[in-house]
Amino acid sequence: MKHTSPVILFLTVSISLLAISASGDHDQFIYTGFTGSNLTLDGAAKITATGLLGLTNDSFRIKGHASHPAPLRFRKSPNGTVQSFSVSFVFGILSSFGDIRGHGFAFFIAPSNDFSTAFPIQFLGLLNDINNGSSTNQLFAIELDTIRNDEFGDIDNNHVGIDINSLNSVRSSYAGFYNDNNGALTNVSLIGDKPMQVWVEYDGNATQIDVTLAPLGIGRPKRPLLSVVHNLSTVLTDQAYLGFSSSTGLSTGHHYVLGWSFGLNIPAPIIDPTKLPKLPNLSPRPQSKLLEIVLPIASAIFVLAIGVAIVLLVRRHLRYKEVREDWEVEYGPHRFAYKDLFDATKGFKNKNLVGTGGFGRVYKGVLPNSRLEVAIKRVSYESKQGIKEFVAEVVSIGHLQHRNVVKLLGYCRRKGELLLVYDYMANGSLDKYLYRQEGKPTLNWGQRFQIIKDIASGLLYLHEEWDKVVIHRDVKASNVLLDKQLNGRLGDFGLARLYDHGTDPQTTHVVGTIGYLAPELVHRGKATTLTDVFSFGIFILEVTCGQKPIKEDSQGRQLILVDWVLQNCHKGSLLDTVDIKIQGNYDIGEACLVLKLGLMCSHPFPNVRPNVRQVMQYLDGDVPLPELKPEHFSFDMLALIQKQNEGYDPSAMSLYPSPMMTSFGSTSSFSLEGR
Ligand SMILES: Nc1ncnc2c1ncn2[C@@H]1O[C@H](COP(=O)(O)OP(=O)(O)OP(=O)(O)O)[C@@H](O)[C@H]1O
Ligand SMILES: *[C@@H]1O[C@H](CO)[C@@H](O)[C@H](O)[C@H]1NC(C)=O
Ligand SMILES: *[C@@H]1O[C@H](CO)[C@@H](O)[C@H](O)[C@H]1NC(C)=O
Ligand SMILES: *[C@@H]1O[C@H](CO)[C@@H](O)[C@H](O)[C@H]1NC(C)=O
Ligand SMILES: *[C@@H]1O[C@H](CO)[C@@H](O)[C@H](O)[C@H]1NC(C)=O
Ligand SMILES: *[C@@H]1O[C@H](CO)[C@@H](O)[C@H](O)[C@H]1NC(C)=O
Ligand SMILES: *[C@@H]1O[C@H](CO)[C@@H](O)[C@H](O)[C@H]1NC(C)=O
Ligand SMILES: *[C@@H]1O[C@H](CO)[C@@H](O)[C@H](O)[C@H]1NC(C)=O
Numbered sequence: 001m002k003h004t005s006p007v008i009l010f011l012t013v014s015i016s017l018l019a020i021s022a023s024g025d026h027d028q029f030i031y032t033g034f035t036g037s038n039l040t041l042d043g044a045a046k047i048t049a050t051g052l053l054g055l056t057n058d059s060f061r062i063k064g065h066a067s068h069p070a071p072l073r074f075r076k077s078p079n080g081t082v083q084s085f086s087v088s089f090v091f092g093i094l095s096s097f098g099d100i101r102g103h104g105f106a107f108f109i110a111p112s113n114d115f116s117t118a119f120p121i122q123f124l125g126l127l128n129d130i131n132n133g134s135s136t137n138q139l140f141a142i143e144l145d146t147i148r149n150d151e152f153g154d155i156d157n158n159h160v161g162i163d164i165n166s167l168n169s170v171r172s173s174y175a176g177f178y179n180d181n182n183g184a185l186t187n188v189s190l191i192g193d194k195p196m197q198v199w200v201e202y203d204g205n206a207t208q209i210d211v212t213l214a215p216l217g218i219g220r221p222k223r224p225l226l227s228v229v230h231n232l233s234t235v236l237t238d239q240a241y242l243g244f245s246s247s248t249g250l251s252t253g254h255h256y257v258l259g260w261s262f263g264l265n266i267p268a269p270i271i272d273p274t275k276l277p278k279l280p281n282l283s284p285r286p287q288s289k290l291l292e293i294v295l296p297i298a299s300a301i302f303v304l305a306i307g308v309a310i311v312l313l314v315r316r317h318l319r320y321k322e323v324r325e326d327w328e329v330e331y332g333p334h335r336f337a338y339k340d341l342f343d344a345t346k347g348f349k350n351k352n353l354v355g356t357g358g359f360g361r362v363y364k365g366v367l368p369n370s371r372l373e374v375a376i377k378r379v380s381y382e383s384k385q386g387i388k389e390f391v392a393e394v395v396s397i398g399h400l401q402h403r404n405v406v407k408l409l410g411y412c413r414r415k416g417e418l419l420l421v422y423d424y425m426a427n428g429s430l431d432k433y434l435y436r437q438e439g440k441p442t443l444n445w446g447q448r449f450q451i452i453k454d455i456a457s458g459l460l461y462l463h464e465e466w467d468k469v470v471i472h473r474d475v476k477a478s479n480v481l482l483d484k485q486l487n488g489r490l491g492d493f494g495l496a497r498l499y500d501h502g503t504d505p506q507t508t509h510v511v512g513t514i515g516y517l518a519p520e521l522v523h524r525g526k527a528t529t530l531t532d533v534f535s536f537g538i539f540i541l542e543v544t545c546g547q548k549p550i551k552e553d554s555q556g557r558q559l560i561l562v563d564w565v566l567q568n569c570h571k572g573s574l575l576d577t578v579d580i581k582i583q584g585n586y587d588i589g590e591a592c593l594v595l596k597l598g599l600m601c602s603h604p605f606p607n608v609r610p611n612v613r614q615v616m617q618y619l620d621g622d623v624p625l626p627e628l629k630p631e632h633f634s635f636d637m638l639a640l641i642q643k644q645n646e647g648y649d650p651s652a653m654s655l656y657p658s659p660m661m662t663s664f665g666s667t668s669s670f671s672l673e674g675r
Pocket of ligand 2: 043044045056057058059062063
């Protein structure tokens with residue numbers, strides 16, 4: 001059969017399922033699987049697609065019977081004795097719900113294959129409560145019982161019994177087999193996914209019944225499990241049916257027969273285990289050890305992963321949390337996502353810190369999408385009031401566009417914090433060049449003069465060329481930034497306030513930097529374009545002289561830059577004040593112009609100061625600078641100011657120590673008012 005085609009093989013197997021031979025005084029048959037067999041079935045019994053004989057299913061309180069189609073003659077003559085016979089069958093009892101077990105099943109020899117009056121459940125579909133125990137039953141059965149019923153004297157819930165006319169076994173034993181080698185009884189479980197085989201032998205001469213059980217494949221043990229002498233000639237009818245009976249109660253099980261053989265007066269044919277159909281894999285599937293270990297670990301990892309993900313999400317949410325309110329919707333384009341700024345500065349690393357100002361730290365960053373280099377200023381901003389105006393101002397300032405003004409790109413808001421995003425200025429702030437910090441080289445005169453003109457141009461744009469008057473309020477060297485080409489740009493509008501053209505400047509608290517504050521600003525807190533001009537004047541003196549507006553000398557006395565320049569001016573040694581770091585390499589005319597313009601711009605009396613447009617004209621040489629006469633800075637001027645402007649407190653000029661005040665001129669004819 002090795003080389004036959006599968007179709008022929010199948011036919012051969014099917015035909016070989018049932019081989020019956022009957023000749024004279026002996027009779028035999030064998031079923032190797034039940035496909036195509038002619039068994040008589042009733043109840044739940046059916047032949048499965050794979051050739052198994054299934055007696056029961058998952059329904060409650062059902063019966064199932066299967067019997068060889070024709071009855072067999074057990075006696076030679078009607079009045080003769082029951083002849084020897086031999087039965088062998090392979091079965092499997094599967095539980096569909098884990099350890100929950102159904103009632104067992106039985107092999108029977110009975111006068112009829114009609115069990116309609118029999119009871120299910122513990123009666124195994126063989127008898128009922130009335131005929132149990134009656135000799136008229138003429139019933140011989142081998143029960144494979146998986147539930148212990150005390151009413152039938154069951155020994156346990158896993159036993160084999162020899163039943164005659166009654167479900168009370170004449171002999172029973174817990175399931176097992178005697179080991180051929182050592183004679184020990186090995187227990188087996190009737191329920192399980194491994195098939196088992198039973199052999200029943202009846203010796204007609206000795207009237208001895210032997211029952212042997214063993215797992216399929218190990219062969220028939222020599223010593224039977226049960227052995228009893230009982231004259232079946234007094235039990236069985238002349239013609240009798242052979243078959244299987246099973247039932248379920250409230251607990252169910254699947255009872256399968258895989259193969260079956262019988263011999264009368266000769267041994268039952270040997271069943272070939274390799275040709276039997278396979279038992280189905282009923283759920284719950286026996287899980288592999290690997291799965292038992294891997295599954296809990298996998299689920300633990302899964303739960304852990306979800307936990308970690310949640311923590312990360314929450315952390316990410318907190319880390320990138322912003323404050324965003326409805327009124328900000330219109331500023332959408334000017335609003336940056338905190339995450340972008342965070343990523344741009346690599347998490348606001350110290351490595352990216354470029355400077356610290358009075359209001360916060362400034363970081364360098366590269367915006368993730370545009371690759372644009374930006375400077376991000378973090379300003380703590382606790383008060384909720386005024387934030388609206390502030391943001392409006394920031395956005396408004398964002399519209400400023402001039403080559404000498406650092407562009408404010410937008411903002412971002414977090415709790416207690418405001419972030420301002422500016423164009424990045426590669427060369428940093430001017431003060432570092434003036435005072436040779438961070439290894440910056442000093443600037444030559446040409447560069448300084450150009451930067452002064454740049455800042456004047458930027459300031460003119462703020463004051464006059466945009467559709468609103470923008471007062472910078474904090475013009476100083478550290479707020480002048482240098483781009484790649486060393487162009488000067490006005491930066492840091494964090495403190496600027498906006499005023500519409502024509503409306504009166506509002507009075508607010510003084511902002512700015514000591515040394516750059518105009519006296520009237522300190523006194524009244526009123527910032528005007530002319531207070532910016534004052535700061536600008538100090539700034540250009542600072543750039544030309546390379547000196548801080550106020551510094552302490554070795555004796556701890558404050559030296560005021562303007563004072564010093566003015567004194568030199570009076571003494572006719574103005575050019576002595578030019579920064580020695582330039583080493584005399586400068587244009588004398590330009591330096592003179594800038595120094596005098598610086599003094600004029602930082603004049604304590606606002607009306608004496610030029611406006612930025614005039615400043616531009618002087619710097620460009622379009623209009624000659626008016627001659628500075630010493631009287632312009634003489635004593636009486638203070639008195640004049642006091643008279644003109646009642647309530648003007650000269651102590652507001654305390655920034656200027658007394659020696660300087662005494663030198664102020666008094667002539668009111670010196671007026672640069674041109675506005
Ligand atoms: N747009 C920018 N590009 C490059 N560097 C900048 C930029 N803005 C600021 N910086 C650097 O950050 C430093 C701090 O700036 P910031 O404006 O905060 O402080 P400040 O001007 O020194 O003081 P204040 O806050 O009182 O104005 C500056 O000195 C400068 O070096
Ligand atoms: C079990 O068999 C009975 C017949 O006895 C049938 O009515 C029932 O539908 C079957 N149940 C299943 C689940 O096959
Ligand atoms: C099947 O058995 C019945 C009797 O139960 C019989 O009448 C029929 O001829 C048998 N068929 C085969 C193919 O053996
Ligand atoms: C069998 O025994 C009965 C009486 O029990 C008798 O009537 C009958 O003739 C006997 N038959 C044979 C074949 O011996
Ligand atoms: C069944 O019959 C036996 C006698 O063979 C008797 O001892 C037993 O009590 C009966 N059981 C039931 C449940 O009827
Ligand atoms: C076999 O099962 C019986 C009854 O369940 C028990 O008494 C006996 O100890 C078991 N034997 C072994 C070897 O487990
Ligand atoms: C039964 O006994 C008869 C004679 O009494 C003998 O011929 C026959 O072989 C014996 N059968 C068996 C199976 O021992
Ligand atoms: C068995 O019973 C039959 C009929 O009752 C009888 O003829 C026969 O002798 C008995 N056999 C034995 C061994 O007792």
